[in-house]
């Protein structure tokens with residue numbers, strides 16, 4: 001086998017310029033494409049063009065392929081040497097590293113910038129989380145998005161080892177006694193900025209279905225158990241879920257009712273001896289439902305609306321719903337047919353379900369704001385790279401004023417979403433849970449509505465910038481296509497965009513001082 005370090009002159013390469021004997025240079029590396037030419041997905045003729053065969057084809061290559069193509073083992077094997085006296089200098093995403101593309105990272109991570117919020121501990125924590133994501137989560141996300149299976153248990157076990165599952169529920173008693181991220185942060189020091197870091201590093205993988213598949217159901221389904229379950233129930237359920245041995249999801253929405261929680265039809269009726277709930281009905285769009293062992297279910301009861309923890313067993317059926325993102329998320333249609341559940345599984349007061357659900361919302365929406373701000377930034381990075389490397393009419397795409405105008409808006413949206421988010425996160429770190437509920441519900445609702453609206457505009461602009469590639473699931477625009485296809489999820493889950501904006505205004509109107517006049 002040829003050594004990749006073999007030194008070859010440009011003159012030597014130029015002699016191998018025909019069908020059957022074909023070399024090209026890409027970023028100072030020499031590739032022998034003599035046999036690959038017939039297998040090339042882009043066809044044979046493009047490789048035999050006079051400005052490609054035996055020549056330096058770096059610019060043509062990067063106008064048509066992502067860097068990852070060259071990192072695949074089957075293509076790495078085509079490299080037979082490097083140009084004498086030259087060194088490769090181009091790279092794609094470098095695992096674990098901070099990107100040096102402007103605006104690809106929030107300011108607190110950019111060299112030379114300062115932040116009033118993030119401490120040295122947050123910085124150390126971020127490094128460790130990014131390394132973990134790039135080494136473990138990202139490769140699994142790519143593989144599972146391709147085969148549609150749920151996230152690998154090996155990744156979940158590794159997350160358990162670091163106690164990432166527990167940290168995703170935020171600061172609190174559930175962290176006590178746990179070693180967090182190999183001891184980088186003590187349980188009592190863990191704050192919402194640490195949690196923001198975890199969510200944003202997850203979102204950086206840019207694969208939305210996988211992101212939700214990786215225990216998104218736990219993040220929203222376990223807090224009601226944690227905050228409203230009996231001690232016995234908590235002891236039985238929580239450790240296994242936090243250790244990734246059992247899975248849980250939040251089952252509220254139905255084909256009959258979504259945001260309109262009081263219109264739900266799934267019913268829970270007490271058995272004659274009063275020891276059990278008998279549950280009948282169905283739930284729709286339940287994230288992680290296909291593989292969950294526990295279901296935090298909103299039910300209509302005699303007293304109104306009650307939340308009950310149902311365990312998978314006789315009468316519980318789940319089936320996959322095909323949505324516009326991947327099946328990795330395990331989105332389910334669930335039916336409950338005379339399911340018998342001990343009354344001890346009631347979460348909170350009978351008839352007090354609305355309080356259980358509402359108390360969950362602020363955190364859930366804030367988590368979504370973290371993800372939304374970070375994924376917009378990922379799209380900014382993709383677009384900046386593309387307009388810089390893509391040539392049209394002999395000039396980089398970035399030389400077009402209309403393209404730059406789109407970028408200006410995309411960058412401004414990503415920056416405003418992140419900066420507002422950091423401010424709210426700081427408030428959360430300093431307010432009690434009760435203060436958060438009364439003061440931040442409006443702020444968080446507005447931010448989610450604003451941020452997911454920004455995401456949709458950015459998705460549309462990115463598709464315009466990438467053209468046909470922005471609607472193609474493989475190749476240069478694959479992340480743009482994925483983002484554009486999955487962005488509506490952000491704007492719907494946890495409260496639809498317009499509903500949230502209106503909630504924020506209604507909260508403000510309620511807080512208007514009685515004596516304020518123009």
Ligand code: HEM
Pocket residue numbers: 024026031033040041042043046047052057060061064065066069070075078474475476
């Ligand atoms: C080591 C060298 C090369 C390898 C391994 C390679 C591999 C590939 C692969 C895997 C694709 C499918 C699309 C993707 O996944 O991005 C592709 C598409 C393509 N390649 Fe190459 N390629 C090489 C060099 C070149 C060169 C030098 C040209 C010169 C013009 C070229 C022109 C194209 C074209 C036109 C397409 C179709 C792009 C599209 O559908 O948008 N390739 N190549």
